[in-house]
Amino acid sequence: MTDKCISAQEALRKYFGYDTFRPYQAEIIEAVQEGHDCLVLMPTGGGKSICFQIPALINQGLVVVVSPLLALMKDQVDALLENGIQAAALNSIQSEDEELVIKMKARQGDIRLLYISPERLLSELDYLLPSLDISLFAIDEAHCISQWGHDFRPEYNKLSVLKERFPTVPMMALTATADKLTRNDIITQLGLDSPRIFISSFDRPNLSLHVIGGYNKKQKLAAIYSFIQRHARQSGIIYCLSRSNTEMVAQELSQLGITTEVYHAGLSAQQREKAQAAFLNDEVQVVCATIAFGMGIDKSNVRWVIHYNMPKSIECYYQEIGRAGRDGMPSDTLLFYSLGDVVMLSKFARESGQSQMNMEKLHRMQEYAESPICRRRILLNYFGEEVEKDCGNCDICKNPPQRFDGSVLVQKALSACIRTGESITVQVLIDILRGSHKAEILEKGYDRIKTFGAGEDLSFRQWQGYLLQMMQLGYFELLYNEGNRIKVTPSGWKVLRGEQIAMLTFVSNELITERKDKKKGKKTVDTPMVERSPDERLFDSLSMLRSRLAAEEGKPAYIIFTDKVLQELVIHKPVSLFDFARISGIGVAKVSKYGKEFVGLLRKELGLKREKGDTYAETLMLLMQNYSIEEIASARDLKPVTVYSHIAWLIKEKKFTEWHRFLTVYEIEAVAGALKNVNYTGELKPIYEALNEEIDYGKIRLAIAVLELENE
Incomplete structure (x- = not known):
């Protein structure tokens, strides 16, 4: 389903259920609209996908999304379909018939977003892609293209061919993690043309x-x-x-x-x-x-x-x-x-x-x-x-760390290293300091050095924590290519000689331990019995409903609603579809699909009966989201004639005033003329025939509602 003349803001509300964009999303969408290439850095969960999904809804043409993993493609396609957005993925596990259907829909403009792996995209360069009306290439997980990135994938390296073959199509590269070196490499490797660079805050305060x-x-x-x-x-x-x-x-x-x-x-x-x-x-x-x-x-x-x-x-x-x-x-x-x-x-x-x-x-x-x-x-x-x-x-x-003068601890540790000829590892050092009588210690005579047992008052964990700090402070280094032996540095020698104070952070010896079942000898975890609040119990009920619906539809529960949406339902407790539709994160398609059940559960949990007129409210809510009559009928699984009767009722009740979306003044005047020439008793057929069957029954019903309202 494609919306013509719908704004980015309207698409955000209608399909995703949000009233406002997150930082930079609106600017990124605007840059794409102007034909610019973009590099987008946003943290995971920061809303990267919206940046290319909204352009797919408000523009003519197809958005091709390059994604590295089948599971990620499936997840995103499922989520889009759940929001009423036509999307598909081409992958290696599909049958030839399934592929043909997807390709045909893509060529006909029936798909707004096509997800594809980099390997598959390259194989379709000469066949499928030239036959599509592509409005944007979105390269997800773009750090995979850079050898400086943390997840380099060689197949991403060849995506620069897209700019060569489709020079006029804007390209958007998106990633959640890329330092400056990786960012520059992404731009170079993809051949982005003077891209607009958007770097959102990397902060995830939650x-x-x-x-x-x-x-x-x-x-x-x-x-x-x-x-x-x-x-x-x-x-x-x-x-x-x-x-x-x-x-x-x-x-x-x-x-x-x-x-x-x-x-x-x-x-x-x-x-x-x-x-x-x-x-x-x-x-x-x-x-x-x-x-x-x-x-x-x-x-x-x-x-x-x-x-x-x-x-x-x-x-x-x-x-x-x-x-x-x-x-x-x-x-x-x-x-x-x-x-x-x-x-x-x-x-x-x-x-x-x-x-x-x-x-x-x-x-x-x-x-x-x-x-x-x-x-x-x-x-x-x-x-x-x-x-x-x-x-x-x-x-x-x-819990700000407590600092203290740890010079004596450093001297004990480094002295033990020196007395063993700087030939020991951290593990052996701790054993010496704690006075261990392991065979290795005794065989090498480490039990006879002056610092043997000098740190027996500290636990193994405490010594490991202090040695971590000593290494970080530069008092010793580990020679990785020489068996990880410890070597004292010049800074360490200064502490040893008392020329420098070593400030360390206190390391606690407190540990979290498990209990053992005395009878069975098995480890167990105690789960305290805590009384759950009414809101927590309501959240559980909503979560159970979500899980049931997810199981029936064979999809993950979070695809239906996120935990955050459930939390919003608990906070606001919407008991009508109007209020349900205003919850952040719930778009029109989900109101139509799940609204009745969730509102019904909320009303039941709150001890309220079903509100009369909900079916009209649902139709009105879809009208307010600019759905056509055919789209409302499809979304609500109703016949168009029923939707027309809903609209007529809403007009007469003065709840819907934008009747001009479905009627012209000429049609109203024609129906008014026909009413004067027939004996109208509520039957529409005489009017339909008087109009020479040129105006359909649905519009006649709406025109009569408008005329009756005017007569009042």
């Missing part, structure tokens, strides 16, 4: 940021159990660096009764698809995954993301935490960080083809994890965005 350093495997798992306990019934993702860790964490959670799936590149395509579908459809609460999972996830109600290991760069970290809270509702992130992560990631970085750049990115990630200042300020600063105050929604802001 995401809380929390980092825990120095936990071992047991401690991490205990903290994860406790974290999930606080997020009962909420979906989340746990990212791990290795496949083995994803399987280990998933197994531990499953033993606790937490529904969990595993996702990594070692699984078959069928297994990965099954895991992803289960997560999207809320059949499992948690996915334990490597970084292979997520780009194709458009799930808006992911409420938390945990990183079991530190990511290799801030770009990766930012993109992965961005999968939480896409609907704008409060969501939590937790990052575990250890020296072991630094060692492993440093090895990967040094062995990569771009070792210098990757090491630099890793160092910036370390700085974020170890910083004693507001984490959001560091994150935003990385993307070139300055903020004037702390965020108040990270662990540093909520």
